Amino acid sequence: DQQVKQNSPSLSVQEGRISILNCDYTNSMFDYFLWYKKYPAEGPTFLISISSIKDKNEDGRFTVFLNKSAKHLSLHIVPSQPGDSAVYFCAASASIYNQGGKLIFGQGTELSVKP
Amino acid sequence: DAGVTQSPTHLIKTRGQQVTLRCSPKSGHDTVSWYQQALGQGPQFIFQYYEEEERQRGNFPDRFSGHQFPNYSSELNVNALLLGDSALYLCASSLFGRGDTGELFFGEGSRLTVL
Numbered sequence: 720d721q722q723v724k725q726n727s728p729s730l731s732v733q734e735g736r737i738s739i740l741n742c743d744y745t746n747s748m749f750d751y752f753l754w755y756k757k758y759p760a761e762g763p764t765f766l767i768s769i770s771s772i773k774d775k776n777e778d779g780r781f782t783v784f785l786n787k788s789a790k791h792l793s794l795h796i797v798p799s800q801p802g803d804s805a806v807y808f809c810a811a812s813a814s815i816y817n818q819g820g821k822l823i824f825g826q827g828t829e830l831s832v833k834p
Numbered sequence: 835d836a837g838v839t840q841s842p843t844h845l846i847k848t849r850g851q852q853v854t855l856r857c858s859p860k861s862g863h864d865t866v867s868w869y870q871q872a873l874g875q876g877p878q879f880i881f882q883y884y885e886e887e888e889r890q891r892g893n894f895p896d897r898f899s900g901h902q903f904p905n906y907s908s909e910l911n912v913n914a915l916l917l918g919d920s921a922l923y924l925c926a927s928s929l930f931g932r933g934d935t936g937e938l939f940f941g942e943g944s945r946l947t948v949l
Contacts, residue, residue, distance in 0.1 A: 762942045
Protein backbone atom coordinates (compact mmCIF):
# COMPACT_ATOMS: atom_id res chain seq x y z
CA ASP A 720 0.00 0.00 0.00
CA GLN A 721 1.99 2.93 -1.36
CA GLN A 722 0.46 6.01 0.28
CA VAL A 723 2.94 8.40 -1.32
CA LYS A 724 3.88 7.89 -4.96
CA GLN A 725 6.43 9.47 -7.21
CA ASN A 726 5.67 8.01 -10.60
CA SER A 727 8.71 9.36 -12.42
CA PRO A 728 11.88 7.50 -11.42
CA SER A 729 14.04 9.98 -13.29
CA LEU A 730 14.00 13.43 -14.85
CA SER A 731 16.57 15.15 -17.04
CA VAL A 732 16.59 18.94 -17.43
CA GLN A 733 18.87 21.47 -19.06
CA GLU A 734 20.70 23.93 -16.81
CA GLY A 735 18.72 27.16 -16.39
CA ARG A 736 15.37 25.56 -17.20
CA ILE A 737 12.60 24.62 -14.79
CA SER A 738 12.53 21.23 -13.06
CA ILE A 739 9.12 19.95 -11.97
CA LEU A 740 8.95 16.93 -9.70
CA ASN A 741 5.57 15.41 -8.94
CA CYS A 742 4.12 13.47 -6.04
CA ASP A 743 0.70 11.94 -5.38
CA TYR A 744 -0.73 10.72 -2.10
CA THR A 745 -3.75 8.71 -1.07
CA ASN A 746 -4.20 9.32 2.67
CA SER A 747 -6.44 12.33 3.33
CA MET A 748 -5.17 12.47 6.93
CA PHE A 749 -1.78 13.73 5.76
CA ASP A 750 -1.43 17.34 6.85
CA TYR A 751 2.24 18.08 6.26
CA PHE A 752 4.33 17.46 3.19
CA LEU A 753 8.06 17.66 2.76
CA TRP A 754 10.71 17.32 0.10
CA TYR A 755 14.08 15.80 0.89
CA LYS A 756 17.13 15.73 -1.34
CA LYS A 757 19.68 12.94 -1.30
CA TYR A 758 23.16 12.84 -2.77
CA PRO A 759 24.99 9.49 -3.11
CA ALA A 760 26.65 8.32 0.11
CA GLU A 761 24.82 10.97 2.13
CA GLY A 762 21.65 10.94 4.17
CA PRO A 763 18.55 12.77 2.96
CA THR A 764 18.52 16.49 3.75
CA PHE A 765 15.41 18.58 4.23
CA LEU A 766 14.65 20.94 1.36
CA ILE A 767 11.22 22.52 1.74
CA SER A 768 7.84 21.76 3.27
CA ILE A 769 4.21 22.80 3.14
CA SER A 770 1.32 22.55 5.55
CA SER A 771 -2.05 21.37 4.28
CA ILE A 772 -3.54 24.77 5.12
CA LYS A 773 -1.45 26.34 2.36
CA ASP A 774 -1.29 25.75 -1.37
CA LYS A 775 2.15 27.21 -2.05
CA ASN A 776 5.44 27.70 -0.28
CA GLU A 777 8.55 29.33 -1.71
CA ASP A 778 12.17 29.26 -0.62
CA GLY A 779 14.55 30.84 -3.08
CA ARG A 780 14.68 28.76 -6.26
CA PHE A 781 12.38 26.12 -4.76
CA THR A 782 8.59 26.26 -4.69
CA VAL A 783 6.22 23.55 -3.55
CA PHE A 784 2.61 23.53 -4.70
CA LEU A 785 -0.14 21.54 -3.01
CA ASN A 786 -3.45 20.59 -4.62
CA LYS A 787 -5.47 18.93 -1.86
CA SER A 788 -8.47 18.09 -4.00
CA ALA A 789 -6.23 16.17 -6.39
CA LYS A 790 -4.01 14.85 -3.58
CA HIS A 791 -1.04 16.07 -5.56
CA LEU A 792 2.02 18.13 -4.84
CA SER A 793 4.87 19.31 -6.98
CA LEU A 794 8.31 20.80 -6.48
CA HIS A 795 9.49 23.46 -8.90
CA ILE A 796 13.16 24.36 -9.18
CA VAL A 797 13.87 27.53 -11.14
CA PRO A 798 16.45 27.93 -12.53
CA SER A 799 17.87 24.43 -12.33
CA GLN A 800 21.59 24.08 -11.63
CA PRO A 801 23.95 21.11 -12.09
CA GLY A 802 24.38 20.99 -8.30
CA ASP A 803 20.67 20.20 -8.02
CA SER A 804 21.34 16.76 -9.52
CA ALA A 805 20.25 14.33 -6.80
CA VAL A 806 17.43 12.04 -5.78
CA TYR A 807 14.39 13.92 -4.50
CA PHE A 808 11.99 12.30 -2.09
CA CYS A 809 8.50 13.47 -1.36
CA ALA A 810 7.31 12.69 2.18
CA ALA A 811 4.12 13.15 4.16
CA SER A 812 3.04 13.01 7.78
CA ALA A 813 -0.24 12.94 9.69
CA SER A 814 -0.08 14.79 13.01
CA ILE A 815 -3.09 12.92 14.34
CA TYR A 816 -1.11 9.70 14.24
CA ASN A 817 2.26 11.12 14.87
CA GLN A 818 4.50 12.25 17.63
CA GLY A 819 6.99 13.55 15.14
CA GLY A 820 9.57 11.64 13.16
CA LYS A 821 7.31 9.26 11.27
CA LEU A 822 7.37 10.25 7.65
CA ILE A 823 5.91 8.29 4.74
CA PHE A 824 8.24 8.59 1.75
CA GLY A 825 7.73 8.19 -1.96
CA GLN A 826 10.10 6.11 -4.07
CA GLY A 827 12.15 9.09 -5.18
CA THR A 828 12.88 10.85 -8.48
CA GLU A 829 16.43 11.12 -9.71
CA LEU A 830 16.99 14.58 -11.19
CA SER A 831 19.83 15.16 -13.61
CA VAL A 832 20.59 18.75 -14.58
CA LYS A 833 22.81 18.92 -17.63
CA PRO A 834 25.13 21.90 -18.26
CA ASP B 835 28.21 20.92 15.85
CA ALA B 836 28.19 17.23 15.03
CA GLY B 837 25.26 16.03 13.01
CA VAL B 838 23.77 12.55 13.16
CA THR B 839 26.50 9.91 13.14
CA GLN B 840 26.03 6.24 12.36
CA SER B 841 28.27 3.20 12.59
CA PRO B 842 29.33 1.06 10.92
CA THR B 843 29.01 2.58 7.44
CA HIS B 844 29.12 -0.79 5.68
CA LEU B 845 28.83 -4.36 6.86
CA ILE B 846 28.27 -7.80 5.43
CA LYS B 847 26.43 -10.58 7.25
CA THR B 848 25.12 -14.01 6.36
CA ARG B 849 21.56 -15.25 6.64
CA GLY B 850 20.51 -16.12 10.17
CA GLN B 851 23.06 -13.86 11.82
CA GLN B 852 22.30 -10.88 14.02
CA VAL B 853 23.38 -7.27 13.49
CA THR B 854 23.58 -4.15 15.65
CA LEU B 855 23.69 -0.67 14.15
CA ARG B 856 24.47 2.44 16.16
CA CYS B 857 23.41 6.06 16.00
CA SER B 858 24.32 9.26 17.81
CA PRO B 859 21.75 12.01 17.35
CA LYS B 860 22.46 15.61 16.48
CA SER B 861 23.48 17.69 19.47
CA GLY B 862 20.40 18.90 21.35
CA HIS B 863 18.05 16.27 19.92
CA ASP B 864 16.28 13.78 22.16
CA THR B 865 14.41 11.55 19.69
CA VAL B 866 15.77 8.95 17.30
CA SER B 867 13.91 7.34 14.41
CA TRP B 868 15.14 4.50 12.23
CA TYR B 869 14.35 3.97 8.57
CA GLN B 870 15.11 1.20 6.10
CA GLN B 871 15.81 2.15 2.50
CA ALA B 872 15.84 -0.73 0.05
CA LEU B 873 17.46 -0.26 -3.34
CA GLY B 874 15.34 1.96 -5.59
CA GLN B 875 12.83 2.71 -2.84
CA GLY B 876 12.19 5.52 -0.43
CA PRO B 877 12.99 5.22 3.28
CA GLN B 878 10.48 3.19 5.32
CA PHE B 879 9.86 3.99 8.97
CA ILE B 880 10.91 1.23 11.36
CA PHE B 881 10.43 2.79 14.81
CA GLN B 882 11.06 5.83 16.97
CA TYR B 883 12.64 6.12 20.42
CA TYR B 884 12.13 8.85 22.99
CA GLU B 885 12.93 8.75 26.69
CA GLU B 886 14.43 5.28 26.18
CA GLU B 887 11.09 3.86 25.05
CA GLU B 888 9.76 2.81 21.66
CA ARG B 889 7.05 5.38 20.87
CA GLN B 890 5.94 4.47 17.38
CA ARG B 891 6.52 1.47 15.17
CA GLY B 892 6.14 0.88 11.46
CA ASN B 893 5.21 -2.36 9.74
CA PHE B 894 8.31 -4.36 10.63
CA PRO B 895 8.50 -7.76 12.34
CA ASP B 896 9.69 -8.32 15.89
CA ARG B 897 13.10 -9.35 14.53
CA PHE B 898 13.72 -5.62 14.41
CA SER B 899 14.30 -4.17 17.86
CA GLY B 900 15.96 -1.14 19.28
CA HIS B 901 17.22 0.64 22.29
CA GLN B 902 17.85 4.19 23.36
CA PHE B 903 20.42 5.09 25.97
CA PRO B 904 20.33 7.90 28.56
CA ASN B 905 22.63 10.00 26.33
CA TYR B 906 19.96 9.73 23.56
CA SER B 907 22.08 7.51 21.33
CA SER B 908 20.34 4.48 19.89
CA GLU B 909 20.88 1.00 18.54
CA LEU B 910 18.96 -0.97 15.96
CA ASN B 911 19.13 -4.75 16.26
CA VAL B 912 18.02 -7.19 13.60
CA ASN B 913 17.89 -10.89 14.42
CA ALA B 914 17.73 -13.91 12.12
CA LEU B 915 18.79 -11.90 9.10
CA LEU B 916 17.11 -12.55 5.77
CA LEU B 917 18.37 -11.70 2.30
CA GLY B 918 15.58 -9.11 2.10
CA ASP B 919 17.06 -7.22 5.04
CA SER B 920 19.83 -5.97 2.75
CA ALA B 921 19.32 -2.22 2.67
CA LEU B 922 20.57 1.16 3.78
CA TYR B 923 19.55 1.79 7.37
CA LEU B 924 19.08 5.45 8.16
CA CYS B 925 18.98 7.01 11.57
CA ALA B 926 17.23 10.35 12.00
CA SER B 927 17.08 12.61 15.01
CA SER B 928 14.78 15.40 16.12
CA LEU B 929 13.28 17.04 19.13
CA PHE B 930 10.28 15.07 20.33
CA GLY B 931 7.15 16.08 18.45
CA ARG B 932 9.05 18.17 15.91
CA GLY B 933 10.26 15.57 13.44
CA ASP B 934 7.38 15.73 11.03
CA THR B 935 7.76 19.38 10.06
CA GLY B 936 11.15 19.34 8.41
CA GLU B 937 13.20 19.18 11.59
CA LEU B 938 14.23 15.59 11.07
CA PHE B 939 17.96 15.22 10.42
CA PHE B 940 19.37 12.07 8.84
CA GLY B 941 22.70 10.37 9.16
CA GLU B 942 24.58 8.94 6.19
CA GLY B 943 23.30 5.47 6.89
CA SER B 944 24.66 1.98 7.45
CA ARG B 945 24.73 -0.20 4.34
CA LEU B 946 23.89 -3.80 5.31
CA THR B 947 24.44 -6.63 2.87
CA VAL B 948 23.08 -10.07 3.77
CA LEU B 949 24.57 -13.00 1.85
